[in-house]
Amino acid sequence: MKTQQLTKLLNWFDGKNSVLVALSGGVDSALVAYSAYAKLGKSAIAVTADYKTLAQEELEYAKKISLEIGIKHIVIEYNELANESFVKNDNNRCFYCRSELSEHLLQVAKEFETDMIVDGTNIDDLGDYRPGVLALHENGIRSPLAETKFSKKMVRETAKSVGLSVYDKPSNSCLASRIPWGQSVTAERLARIEIGEKIVKQLTGAKQVRVRDMDGTAKIEVGIDELHLLENNLVLQKIKSQLKLISFEDVSIDPEGYRPGKINVITN
Template sequence: MGKLDDLIDWFENKNKVMIALSGGVDSALVAYAAFQKLGNSAIAVTADYKTLSKEELETAKQICSEIGIKQILVDYDELQNEEFVKNSSDRCFHCRLELGDHLISLAKQHNVEVIVDGTNLDDLGEYRPGIEALKKNGICSPLVETRFTKNEIRSTAKFVGLSIYDKPSNSCLASRIPWGQRVTSEKLTRIELGETIVKQITNLKQVRVRDLDGNAKIEVEKDRISIFEDDILTEITNKLKLIGFLSVRVDPDGYRPGKINVITD
């Protein structure tokens, strides 16, 4: 695995490194590589903020346990940040800028000189204002520098035995709310509960419940839409209305990352 060696060697001569670990496969592989080279001089940091689902938080803890790397949880409320809450198209920039501030503060406490994240080559081809915010704070992206694509990350993670190698990509709960509609605690709670309900009833892994002014739009992979037969859709609709959604429908076009801010009806 030549690229894996390159990734591990990226951490050569780094005295102490902090990895922003989200619960996804990208940052998990970076944490693995850092730990292979640096051992206890590699520290994983997971931000336990309000838009991170409990499922993602538990996955992040599991990853660190598998790798053996020390994990620090940073708890703060980005809903106190008006630039984030108003949910304009640069919401992710303000979120990651705030995260960067917390990471830098923590790095100083632990005498860490280098902070890294899980940004990969495929991310650079998408609209990701959060990446610019991380760069502004001097956070490095070893997967970009060692030229890893998403598929290569998954195959390498499988090779080294990380259990989440095939975990579907996820994003913060606020990404289920269209730009221009404010992010609130109430919306985040019903989105998280809604996705849990749909996953439990359908056994699907890739599920988005979009909150469109209180109306739920369910997105799943297109070839799995047929699972929403009358009885199942009725059960889901009833349960989602109980937690506060006004109406429920399944998007016939299926799931696509970032779709909510292209098509919001």
Template sequence: MEIKQKLQALKTLFSEMETALIAYSGGIDSTLVAKVARDVLGDRALAMTAVSPSLLPEELEDARIQAAEIGIAHELVETREMENPNYTANPVNRCYFCKSELHDTLKPLAREKGYPYVVDGINADDLQDYRPGIQAAKERGARSPLAELGISKLEVRQLSQLLELPWWDKPAQPCLSSRFPYGEEITVAKLHRVGRAEVYLRKLGYNTLRVRSDRDTARIEIPAEQIQSFIAAIDLPEVVKTFKDLGFVCVTLDLEGYRSGKLNDALLKA
């Protein structure tokens, strides 16, 4: 199916839904879903963003701006996954407990507001990765239009570009809890620390990156092809000072380079 045909299929799917409440993070996937839903359904589409310590304030602001630009109604709701010890203990299925909290919060709200189900931004590529949160969403009756139509991450970007969305090339930004190795307890303070470290590096011009946190050690991941220029161009003592001011004891650079989902490598060795 060509990209324009997939766009039409997505529009048809929303037309058949008649209403849509979108679990909207402000990432490129859920924003595309929100855009098409708004185009097809008008005021019968609602974007709802879950607010918690694992969402950067800057990402929340992006979500607000993008929702306003595409014209969709946008509401916020607080989720409390940090109150669940099954989540904060950071087991390998941590994401299951996160998405359980999300959909256990959104589903009754959707029913109250007259929406038969919640729609998310899961794409076809996500189904090939280790994503225990997908199961939690399925168990609670959520629909995933991108995955249902076989739309990949690359096609999400192509569709976003076709629709002239200015953030079509926005880097992926999963929740901050994904920065910690499985088994390390997650706290609000740790989430804040790693979040501020990433924002600091983005302000230096590095948009595709992760700051992995292992206890009090920060490991900076940037694309492998940028490592040499990073070392040459950045004031490394200032970076170290900034990270230590945030509470890190040791600051390292991953010479393998950035790779999404790298912490899942430990599961393959288990």
């Protein structure tokens, strides 16, 4: 089944002369980049946008993935915090983010004379509220995984079978997703979220970590199977004292653990 799915994905690139792959640092876009390069060689280029809400860890993963695959990798930089629509953080934040990203990707595609831009959206992504996916598709960006009916599980299995090191990497999203709708996105908040997540990972060993910035209170989520890592009181006290040092006013643990889209509600 995995071989069949991979063949289907590789065949998707038949007849395409050149593609630009939006590479985020996650397993989905990694598999797309792998397949594009396997089929098109130097006519496939990966591009990662360092837009100030991308965790630096994700950027490093994108660089590592590109080296593994052998694909040419370009990093573009711009500042999403200059976009007022994005900063106000309403329920269309992802739409504004992906619309701006699309503009930059289209510019890169023009510079390198590539025919098409592709991303790592899979069929599981289409079930959630995803205005960002809509923005990409409105700008003509194609999703080979979704079009060949790849689920997240299939992506991970196929990535493992072709030897991609990120096959079991926990899913991630931009740092702004840790701030509830209606609370503005600021450089200070993004910095303390990113540092906060590093602290929690270092002190607990948890892989799936979110530090939600709930109006100055850090709400920590780890994977449901990793909740036991937060049971050590000494570790908890260290986490709390270190998060307060980086300007969180208070710290709480979510006893239900992490699940995607948990704060997709507007809070004033």
